[in-house]
Amino acid sequence: MFEICGLISAKDISESYHPVKNERKKEKIHMQLLERLGIKHPIFLAPMAGVSTPQLAAEVSNQGGLGSLGLGASSVSAAREQILQTQNLTDQPIHLNFFCHQSSSLNNGITAQWAQYLKPQFEKYGAEPPAALNCIYPSFLDQDDFLQLVLETKPKAVSFHFGIPHAHQIQALKNANIVTMVTATSLAEAKAIEAAGIDIIIAQGIEAGGHRGIFNQHLDSALLTADLVKLLKQHCHLPIVAAGGIMNGHQAKQLLDLGADAVQLGTAFVQCKSSNANEAYRQALFQQPVTQITDSISGRPARGLINQWHIAVDLPARPSVPAYPYAYDMGKQLHALAAKNQDHGFGAFWAGSNVMQIRALEAADLINQLVLEMLQDLDS
Ligand SMILES: Cc1cc2nc3c(=O)[nH]c(=O)nc-3n(C[C@H](O)[C@H](O)[C@H](O)COP(=O)(O)O)c2cc1C
Numbered sequence: 049m050f051e052i053c054g055l056i057s058a059k060d061i062s063e064s065y066h067p068v069k070n071e072r073k074k075e076k077i078h079m080q081l082l083e084r085l086g087i088k089h090p091i092f093l094a095p096m097a098g099v100s101t102p103q104l105a106a107e108v109s110n111q112g113g114l115g116s117l118g119l120g121a122s123s124v125s126a127a128r129e130q131i132l133q134t135q136n137l138t139d140q141p142i143h144l145n146f147f148c149h150q151s152s153s154l155n156n157g158i159t160a161q162w163a164q165y166l167k168p169q170f171e172k173y174g175a176e177p178p179a180a181l182n183c184i185y186p187s188f189l190d191q192d193d194f195l196q197l198v199l200e201t202k203p204k205a206v207s208f209h210f211g212i213p214h215a216h217q218i219q220a221l222k223n224a225n226i227v228t229m230v231t232a233t234s235l236a237e238a239k240a241i242e243a244a245g246i247d248i249i250i251a252q253g254i255e256a257g258g259h260r261g262i263f264n265q266h267l268d269s270a271l272l273t274a275d276l277v278k279l280l281k282q283h284c285h286l287p288i289v290a291a292g293g294i295m296n297g298h299q300a301k302q303l304l305d306l307g308a309d310a311v312q313l314g315t316a317f318v319q320c321k322s323s324n325a326n327e328a329y330r331q332a333l334f335q336q337p338v339t340q341i342t343d344s345i346s347g348r349p350a351r352g353l354i355n356q357w358h359i360a361v362d363l364p365a366r367p368s369v370p371a372y373p374y375a376y377d378m379g380k381q382l383h384a385l386a387a388k389n390q391d392h393g394f395g396a397f398w399a400g401s402n403v404m405q406i407r408a409l410e411a412a413d414l415i416n417q418l419v420l421e422m423l424q425d426l427d428s
Pocket of ligand 1: 094095096098099118119120145208209216231252255256257258261291292293294312314315316318398399400401402
């Protein structure tokens, strides 16, 4: 089925993705992006903290896409181990991803109210909510240990979610010739990314699975991926990577035609054997493929499969949620407790709104299938 990929050279395929032959400038940007990153196909594996693995990243990179590791939830030593493992599995380019959230201090009143509100959920399993919450994910902004790790391990690219790194961090990455990328969900965020001297914008639409990349969690333009790509193409000069709701090559090709230089897919890869998703998550992807955004799980809005968080927690009487990532500490503890009792209803099963189009394909086959579908649309 995938012979077509073998019959056409990678360069032919890459050149073909952008068929608007009279739009030389756009085509040039697109090719420049592939060349700059050293990849064959304009397809990125979305970094997915907790779900990414070295195997998954390497499979995507070895197949000509850009594999990635979501390291926002890892300690420096765990991150180092994952990076080294990935580099042992592939000599192709990979990208690393970190969180750049503004750290907030914990409001004790809000935390106490939240614990009280979730008490009945904990009590179902004979437990009490935790008395104190921890900042389980440090921000890349708060320390340079992760920066040092990136400089030491020299990935091709590094991306950031929830905000922009400090100027000295961007400069250090530039000096090391590491490509920088930041998620934007709005024109204002994209403009700030350009002004900061970042190389590539990841345009995340509202369909996207996982956390919204919004800089200010109370300000969300909620643009669809296609609308965001069109808006950014019109007003920004940086290359754009479209992310959100892309499950097949036809959707990917439409976004490239709108001006995206590459696409980034997360949900489509969660079901791959080499992802870290547990069995309950894998089953839910295929059996309950409906999503909703909530900030109850982590303290920041994120799209996931509808479960007890949306049904039993997001009720009209719900009080304010503690700040990210403190709320996530509570959310993870509730999930672990429920899961121990064979209840997987409190999992953070992140998924995009097009999850019902998910296919059971291993990573290399998925890349091949995406390429094939993109090429089919060139002929029609
Ligand atoms: C399971 C999962 C985990 C994610 N974790 C991260 C992450 O750690 N860092 C990040 O920048 N984006 C993360 N995202 C968002 C993706 O980068 C991307 O925006 C999204 O997957 C695109 O939408 P799609 O899931 O419909 O393909 C995650 C998405 C999913 C599905």
